[in-house]
Amino acid sequence: MIEQETYKQHISTQFNAELEGVKNSLLEMGGNVERQVNDAVDCLVKMDTGQAEVVIDRDHAVNQMEVSIDEECSRILARRQPAASDLRLVLTVTKITTDLERIGDEAAKIARQCIRISEAAASPSNYVEIKHIGNYVVGMLQKALDAFARLDVELAVEVVKADKTVDKEYRSAMRSLVTFMMEDPRVIGSVLNEMWALKSLERVGDHTSNIAEHVIYLVRGLDVRHVELEELISQVEESH
């Protein structure tokens, strides 16, 4: 009887270690992706094509992490058949890997824009909007990953809110770029590249907001993916 108990404990310790392992791998992937976005914005602002090449290169490592974390998740599901919150953790991790991988893709796209801009005419802008929105979404991503690490629903809600700010600033930056183009058609080519980079940052904000929504699902069991912000806040408060 005692032996059986010890065996059960052993299994459960191993299982917990596996869950911790997959959680840590996801946070490591998140840290890498955060650095990718940060460096991509940085290389665009400084027009540093050397750093842009590094960002593009490192995207493969991010992709590999997605594949290996998803593999580990299926292995856990097959072997351990987790239930309740353990099952939610595994499912959440495999949803978040997808968003992180897409954020990595957008970082690589920004790095490619940097190279393209440097090959074209001189830059028409100091990328003030890109720098600003870029820093903002990197901060959001940090918060979303913290919210996952600490199972912090309030922080996750903050991230979802912050995405509304990104969308607003994105639209206003786009409007001023359109005006800029109309005033001086010679800059159309380079302003378009800047627009694509801005669009990528806006996508990073969306994916980061998705990650925050997954954290809310993980902690509270609420699927708030297509819920308006106000409704989301009241659902989260009620579920407390």
Added chain:
Amino acid sequence: MIEQETYKQHISTQFNAELEGVKNSLLEMGGNVERQVNDAVDCLVKMDTGQAEVVIDRDHAVNQMEVSIDEECSRILARRQPAASDLRLVLTVTKITTDLERIGDEAAKIARQCIRISEAAASPSNYVEIKHIGNYVVGMLQKALDAFARLDVELAVEVVKADKTVDKEYRSAMRSLVTFMMEDPRVIGSVLNEMWALKSLERVGDHTSNIAEHVIYLVRGLDVRHVELEELISQVEESH
């Protein structure tokens, strides 16, 4: 003993029905999303803002299907603890729902572009590229869903191949739109809207290619998400 067998059979029949159910729900969601893309392209080409409103409205239904299919998948995982190919099916379905939902989002974005263009100046184009690429990606999506329904790996590989064609045509269409803008800066605003719609279609192609890759994983157990096309083809051939 016989009773126990009957009971087991009963459970397994129920389980199979649940798996069939979730598969059919995914195909239904896929059918809806296919119609959304088709109608979005159609309303843009015909500048039909009434139809555009319908597309935007129906996006909620697509979102709801994502949530309910994912919920059903977690329920199956929790209750049935599927293994091997059954587990792969459930995991694949929850990955595909994400891609289908994003395709639905892009369709709604195209519909919103249609309304924006109609509110602005007269259209500068007959949207020949949009029509062409739009029809092409709708066809791809049909094939990807067929590949899922019939577990047809060859068809899935065709879809991944087709996405390369989309990317090529997208780049060439973009180049000609940039030239168009430079030649006549008065059309900048409306050509930009056309560019965003094209960009959405290119994203639809990407997500459809992801769906095809998930089908390959489902049937062969191969994760080919970040594998180059040639390597993917040879991996699929070897796994036969």
